[in-house]
Amino acid sequence: MRINLILLALAVLTGCATTPRTQIQRAPDSVPADALITQRGVLTVLGRQFTLNGYLASSSTNGQRLIVTENFGSVLADVLLKPGGKAYVMRSSRAFKPKWIERYIAADMQCLFGNSKQTDCPGQMIAANHFLIERRWYKLDLHIVEIKLGVQPPEMFDTTKTEKP
């Protein structure tokens, strides 16, 4: 009995042996350096699903800017990721608070499109244009639906041009 309790305590303290979470493996050059990438995502939070549109302007020199909208076009989140990896929340909403955007949306951007090495990218790359991000609080099923190659306007990557939520 005592041995069982000790084993149980050990298991609790050390953690159960579970399968390690799979990480998204992406080739560094899998995203075009200068492009506008349109995405469609289904976000699952607490079993409920929400559809989102993402517009990512990617620049080889200035960073990346992602604008997330809902079905009818309202902007829910706007985040700028500088080449060094620093995230700037340019616009937030009632649906996505600044902290959430910084902590999760920017992190997911780094995982899927970023250049700096993001180590915590739980999920799978199902196809070259299809990703599944699986974090504790949510799941994001994301499809890249359109890529328009071309240099993006430099103003898009200006950190001073933030809008109030």
Next chain:
Amino acid sequence: MKITEPISRVIGRTDFMPHLPSPQPSPQRRGSSCFRRTNHHINRFTSTASDQPVIAKPCSFSPGEKVRRRGSAAIIFTAALLLVVQLQAADAPALKPVTDPKPILAELQQKMSSLSSVYLEFTQERQLKLFAEPLKSEGVMMIDQPGMIRWETTAPFQSILLSNQKSVAQFEFADGKWKKLKLGFPQMLKRVMDQMTLMHQGKLDALTSDFTLSVSTGVVTVVTMVPKDENVRSMLAALEIHLQPDLSATREVIMREPGGDLTRIIFNREKRSVKFPEKTFDQTKPLDIATIKAAVNDAH
């Protein structure tokens, strides 16, 4: 004529310059070999091969002359600017606000109430200040009695929103199959869909509890709806429905946001009193759009 070119290019075009005064060379400079503003210079865009301005050397002007020349340049620029503004103003649809919108709204409702259904193909343009070009998507909207609506995006992704008097459903097409979503906040989505149905049925008076309505008439008839709720207004400044002057068709819907961004839904093709095939509005397994389009096209 719509002017979208930069002003520098517009000014440089002769078709916008006919009324501009030609600056005369100053008497003391007449005959000198330095480069001057002459008629040759002004007319360089219409000049023939033999009509070349002679540019010998740069002029050196006295300070007073510099001021006068800067003044002339400013006048030319202002005149050109005014001309452009006038052209734009002439081009913009001249709309006149209606003092009492009730009769027009009643007429709209009366016209639309005779319709049993409507089929609309649309292009949605999301105009964000940040992007040089609008973000476009395409789709189809279908409305049928009683209170059924199907809003389907067909490109660049595929998605169906369905609503009836009782419930709302959404389907996403991915990896070769349609998937029904477990919707978050279905009541909110249903409310939006209900409002869209009411708008397209001309039942705008039913929306007066949520919106302040005004009407302008002219080349088009525009019904402007401003949300009464401050929270809603912080996201949607106004919603405009642009109709044919005789209210026979909806041309576009514009959703304006407080910061200047907007969403424009342009209706390209409209068919009224259409008989939709069965399961068009089915919330379990909706009929595919290709079959619906074929049925709608065959019917007319």
